[in-house]
Amino acid sequence: SQTIHQWPATLVQPVGSPLSLECTVEGTSNPNLYWYRQAAGRGLQLLFYSVGIGQISSEVPQNLSASRPQDRQFILSSKKLLLSDSGFYLCAWGGRVLTDTQYFGPGTRLTVL
Amino acid sequence: AQTVTQSQPEMSVQEAETVTLSCTYDTSENNYYLFWYKQPPSRQMILVIRQEAYKQQNATENRFSVNFQKAAKSFSLKISDSQLGDTAMYFCAFMKQGTGNQFYFGTGTSLTVIP
Numbered sequence: 001s002q003t004i005h006q007w008p009a010t011l012v013q014p015v016g017s018p019l020s021l022e023c024t025v026e027g028t029s030n031p032n033l034y035w036y037r038q039a040a041g042r043g044l045q046l047l048f049y050s051v052g053i054g055q056i057s058s059e060v061p062q063n064l065s066a067s068r069p070q071d072r073q074f075i076l077s078s079k080k081l082l083l084s085d086s087g088f089y090l091c092a093w094g095g096r097v098l099t100d101t102q103y104f105g106p107g108t109r110l111t112v113l
Numbered sequence: 114a115q116t117v118t119q120s121q122p123e124m125s126v127q128e129a130e131t132v133t134l135s136c137t138y139d140t141s142e143n144n145y146y147l148f149w150y151k152q153p154p155s156r157q158m159i160l161v162i163r164q165e166a167y168k169q170q171n172a173t174e175n176r177f178s179v180n181f182q183k184a185a186k187s188f189s190l191k192i193s194d195s196q197l198g199d200t201a202m203y204f205c206a207f208m209k210q211g212t213g214n215q216f217y218f219g220t221g222t223s224l225t226v227i228p
Contacts, residue, residue, distance in 0.1 A: 032214055043119075043204060043220040044158075049213045057213060088156060094214055101148060101208075102216055104158035 002027035006091050006105040013112055019064075019078040021108050023091030026072065031093040033074040034102060035066055038088040050074060051096075086112045115140045117207050119219035126195045127227050133180075134190045134222045136205030146208040147181065147188045148216070153201040161203070164188065195226045 003026045013019060025031055032051055036044040046059045048066035056066050063082050067075045074091055088109050094102040116139045126132035138147070149161040164172045164181050171179050176196075180189045192199055205219040 034216070036218075043117075044206075044216075044218040046215055046217070049215060051213055059215070090158065092158075092216075100214065101146075101160055101163055102214075103160070104150075107156050 002093070002103065004091060004093055004103060004105040006089075006108050008108060009106065010109045011111070013081050013110065015083055015112055016080045019076070019081050019085070019110070021076040021089055021091075021110075023074040023076075023105055024072055025074075025093045028072070028093065028095070030071060031095065033068060034092040034094070035074065035076050036090040036092065038090060038107075040087070044090065048076070081112045083112050086110055115142070115207050115209055115217045117205055117217050117219040119203075119205055119222050121222045122220070123223045123225075125225040125227055126192075128195055128197060130195055131191060131193045132195055132224065134192075134203050134205075134224065136188045136190070136219055138186050138188065138205070138207050140186070140207065140209070142209055144210045146210075147179075148206040148208065149177070149179070149188075149190045150204045150206060150218075151199075151201045152204065152221070153198075158204075162190065192224075197226050197228060200224060200226045 005024050034049045035047045038044050050068040064078050090107045091105040092102040118137045145166045147164045151159045151161050162174045162177050176193045178191045202221045204221045207217045
């Protein structure tokens with residue numbers, strides 16, 4: 001069966017510091033990968049998605065970037081965190097077939113102070 | 114652009130009763146998929162039910178069913194025989210057909226099941 005991992009689970013960072021969140025998927029090949037942010041009391045906002053190694057699409061302009069160095073690895077980064085980057089970050093994977101759904105990781109809670 | 118609207122920020126229901134959560138969406142697409150996800154206090158997103166837009170028959174998964182009205186762009190979730198474990202945030206989501214199969218989520222409905 002497929003599993004998706006995210007780490008760290010919780011992170012507290014000062015404003016202006018760098019960020020690296022990692023997501024890995026097991027049990028599937030060539031998945032679509034997604035990064036979402038969930039602000040307090042709000043829904044999920046799609047940040048980035050990737051259909052293959054090195055292929056990143058951004059949904060909204062922001063202080064963050066994403067990379068996919070390996071087929072089942074997806075990284076969310078920032079060079080300098082802002083207070084507004086605080087939130088709950090979710091990684092998800094989905095299949096290539098149009099009927100496939102998305103499956104989510106356990107998330108990372110990021111607090112920028 | 115696709116938008117998903119959940120107009121009920123909070124709802125409550127007595128245990129064993131039935132509750133309906135509303136969702137509307139706006140799209141110019143003809144082929145798409147709709148989903149309901151559940152997010153309990155653990156914050157793990159769990160798929161509840163899925164509906165293909167080309168299917169007229171409403172999807173059903175045990176105690177969960179949907180009322181899909183394509184012309185009205187409405188996709189409500191009915192939970193029958195509510196259980197305490199159903200307490201969670203519920204998100205409606207729209208998937209656009211195309212490269213990447215992007216999802217677009219509503220703002221969620223917080224459901225509390227009262228014993």
